[in-house]
Amino acid sequence: MAEGSSAAVRLRGVEIGFDLANGGRFDAVAATDLAVGDHEFVAIVGPTGCGKSTLLNVAAGLLKPSAGTVEIFGRPLNDINRQAGYLFQQDALMPWKTAIENVAIGLEVAGVRSREARERAREWLARVGLGAFADRYPQMLSGGQRKRVGLAQVLIRDPKLLLMDEPFGPLDAQTRLIMGDLLLKLWSEDRKAVMFVTHDLDEAIALSDRVVIMSAGPQSRIIGDFAVPLERPRDVGEIRHDPRFNALHREIWDALRDQVMAAYRDTSGAPAA
Amino acid sequence: MNRGILLSLQILVAAATLVVWYLASATTIFGDPKTIAFFFGDPVSVIKRIWVWFSGGTIWYHLGITLTEAVLAFVIGAVGGVVFGFWFARKPLLAAVFDPYVKAANALPRVVLAPIFALWFGLGIWSKVALGVTLVFFIVFFNVYQGVKEVSPTVLNNARMLGMNERQLLRHIYMPSALSWVFSSLHTSVGFAVVGAVVGEYLGSAAGLGYLIHQAEGVFDVVGVFAGMFVLMGFVLVVDGIVTVVERRLLAWRGGNG
Numbered sequence: 001m002a003e004g005s006s007a008a009v010r011l012r013g014v015e016i017g018f019d020l021a022n023g024g025r026f027d028a029v030a031a032t033d034l035a036v037g038d039h040e041f042v043a044i045v046g047p048t049g050c051g052k053s054t055l056l057n058v059a060a061g062l063l064k065p066s067a068g069t070v071e072i073f074g075r076p077l078n079d080i081n082r083q084a085g086y087l088f089q090q091d092a093l094m095p096w097k098t099a100i101e102n103v104a105i106g107l108e109v110a111g112v113r114s115r116e117a118r119e120r121a122r123e124w125l126a127r128v129g130l131g132a133f134a135d136r137y138p139q140m141l142s143g144g145q146r147k148r149v150g151l152a153q154v155l156i157r158d159p160k161l162l163l164m165d166e167p168f169g170p171l172d173a174q175t176r177l178i179m180g181d182l183l184l185k186l187w188s189e190d191r192k193a194v195m196f197v198t199h200d201l202d203e204a205i206a207l208s209d210r211v212v213i214m215s216a217g218p219q220s221r222i223i224g225d226f227a228v229p230l231e232r233p234r235d236v237g238e239i240r241h242d243p244r245f246n247a248l249h250r251e252i253w254d255a256l257r258d259q260v261m262a263a264y265r266d267t268s269g270a271p272a273a
Numbered sequence: 274m275n276r277g278i279l280l281s282l283q284i285l286v287a288a289a290t291l292v293v294w295y296l297a298s299a300t301t302i303f304g305d306p307k308t309i310a311f312f313f314g315d316p317v318s319v320i321k322r323i324w325v326w327f328s329g330g331t332i333w334y335h336l337g338i339t340l341t342e343a344v345l346a347f348v349i350g351a352v353g354g355v356v357f358g359f360w361f362a363r364k365p366l367l368a369a370v371f372d373p374y375v376k377a378a379n380a381l382p383r384v385v386l387a388p389i390f391a392l393w394f395g396l397g398i399w400s401k402v403a404l405g406v407t408l409v410f411f412i413v414f415f416n417v418y419q420g421v422k423e424v425s426p427t428v429l430n431n432a433r434m435l436g437m438n439e440r441q442l443l444r445h446i447y448m449p450s451a452l453s454w455v456f457s458s459l460h461t462s463v464g465f466a467v468v469g470a471v472v473g474e475y476l477g478s479a480a481g482l483g484y485l486i487h488q489a490e491g492v493f494d495v496v497g498v499f500a501g502m503f504v505l506m507g508f509v510l511v512v513d514g515i516v517t518v519v520e521r522r523l524l525a526w527r528g529g530n531g
C-alpha cells in the first residue's frame with residue numbers, strides 16, 4: 001500500500017498489552033505498522049494466539065492500543081469505528097431476534113422506518129441465499145447459515161470498511177468455498193476496504209489483494225507482506241490450481257512455517273522441529 | 274411418547290389413588306375404615322363437598338380472592354424485581370454495598386413476616402399480596418441481575434458496531450437478555466405468588482383458599498381440608514398450564530423441544 005492519506009486503516013506503531021489478573025502484563029502485539037488502502041482486500045494470517053483478533057478490535061475501536069495511533073480514512077480513531085462493519089469470530093447474532101430482525105436492526109437503530117428496514121433486510125437475506133429462513137431464530141440455523149446472516153447484518157449498513165475475523169472458521173471445506181465465492185461476489189459490487197483474518201493460507205490467497213503474516217505471540221509483529229497478483233474475478237475453488245497460486249503459496253508458507261511451529265512449541269512444550 | 278397414552282397413564286395414577294383411598298375408607302382391607310376415614314376423609318364425601326362448593330358457587334368467591342392476591346403479588350414483585358435488578362446490575366458499587374443485605378433479606382423465612390404484614394396492611398388482601406411480593410421479588414431480581422450480567426460480550430460488541438447507543442442497547446440487548454431469564458423462572462415465581470397468597474390467608478384472613486382450609490382444620494372437618502387441598506391443586510395446575518403456554522410463546526427463540 002503506497003503512502004497517502006486515503007488509507008482506510010492506518011496503524012502506526014501500535015502496541016497492545018493486557019493487564020493480567022495476577023498483576024502481570026501480557027504484551028500481545030509489538031509495535032506494528034499496517035495500512036489498508038481504500039477498496040483493498042487485505043488478508044491477515046498468523047498462528048493461533050498471535051493477536052489477529054486483537055488487531056481487528058483495535059481497528060474497530062473496541063480496544064485502545066497501549067501505544068501508537070489508529071487512523072480511519074485519515075481521521076484519528078477515538079471511539080467506536082462508525083465506518084466499519086465487523087464480522088466477529090464468535091457467534092454475535094442476537095439470539096432473541098429472528099434472522100430478518102437481526103439483519104434489519106442496523107438500519108432501524110439508524111432511524112430507517114421499520115417497514116423499509118424489513119424490506120431491505122429481506123432483499124439482503126435473499127442475496128446471501130437465505131430468503132426462506134427469514135423468520136428463523138439463530139438457534140434454528142446451521143453454523144454456515146448464521147455466518148451468512150451475520151454477513152447480511154453487517155453489509156446492509158453499507159460500511160466503507162469491513163473487518164472479518166475468521167468468518168468461515170468453523171465451516172467445512174465445501175461450505176468455505178461457497179462462502180468465499182459469495183463474499184467475492186458481494187465485495188466486487190463496490191469493493192469496500194477489507195481486513196480479513198484467517199488461519200487458512202489457501203483462503204487468504206484466493207480472496208485477497210495482499211496477504212500480511214504475523215509472527216507467533218507474545219509481542220507478535222508483522223513479518224511478511226505479499227501482493228497477490230491474480231486477476232479478478234476469481235473462482236475460489238478453481239484458482240488453487242493456478243501455478244502462480246502455488247508458487248505464492250510456497251513462498252508465504254516458507255515464511256509462515258517457522259512461526260506456526262513456534263506457536264505450537266510454546267503451547268504444547270513439544271521439541272522444535 | 275404419544276400424548277394420548279401419556280394423558281391416559283396420568284389419569285390412571287389419579288384413578289388408582291382414588292380407588293385405594295376409597296377401599297381404605299370403606300372396607301376393612303387396610304384396617305378399620307372408621308379410623309382411616311377420620312384421619313384421611315373418604316373420597317366420596319370429598320368429591321361431594323367439592324361438588325357442593327362449585328354448584329353452590331361459594332368457591333368462586335374464594336378462588337377469585339386467591340387469584341387476585343397471587344396476580345397482584347406477581348405483578349408488583351416482578352416489576353420491582355426488574356427495576357431493581359437492572360439498577361443493581363448497571364451500578365456495581367450499589368450492588369456491592371447492598372449485597373449482604375439483599376442476601377440476608379432473602380434468607381428470612383417469609384412465614385415470620387406474615388403477622389407483621391397483617392399488622393401493617395390489615396387482614397384484607399394486601400397483607401397476602403405483600404407476602405407474595407417478598408417471594409416473587411427476589412426470584413425476579415436475581416434473574417434480571419444475572420441476565421444483564423451474562424450478556425455475551427460478543428453480542429454486545431456486535432450491537433455497538435451496528436450503531437446502537439446506550440438506550441438502544443438497553444432495549445435490544447439488556448432487556449431481552451434479562452427478560453429471558455425472568456421468563457425461564459416464570460414457573461417458580463408464579464408458584465411462589467400463589468404460595469404467598471395461600472399461606473397469608475391460612476395465617477389470618479376472611480376469604481380465599483387458605484382461609485377455607487384453615488376453617489375446616491379448626492373444626493376437625495377432614496373432608497373440608499382435603500376438598501380445599503384438591504381445589505388448590507387443581508388451581509395450581511391450571512395456573513401452571515397457562516404459564517407453560519405463555520412461556521412457549523415468549524421463549525420461542527430458544528428453540529429445542531418447546
Ligand SMILES: Nc1ncnc2c1ncn2[C@@H]1O[C@H](COP(=O)(O)OP(=O)(O)OP(=O)(O)O)[C@@H](O)[C@H]1O
Binds near residue numbers: 020026046049054217
Ligand atoms: N483480555 C485479554 N487479557 C489477556 N490476554 C488477552 C486478552 N485478549 C487476548 N489476550 C491474549 O492476546 C493474544 C492474542 O489474542 P487474539 O485473540 O488476538 O489471538 P488470535 O490471533 O485472534 O488467535 P486465534 O487465531 O486463535 O483466534 C493471545 O495470547 C491471548 O491470550
Ligand SMILES: [Mg+2]
Binds near residue numbers: 052053054089165
Ligand atoms: Mg482470533
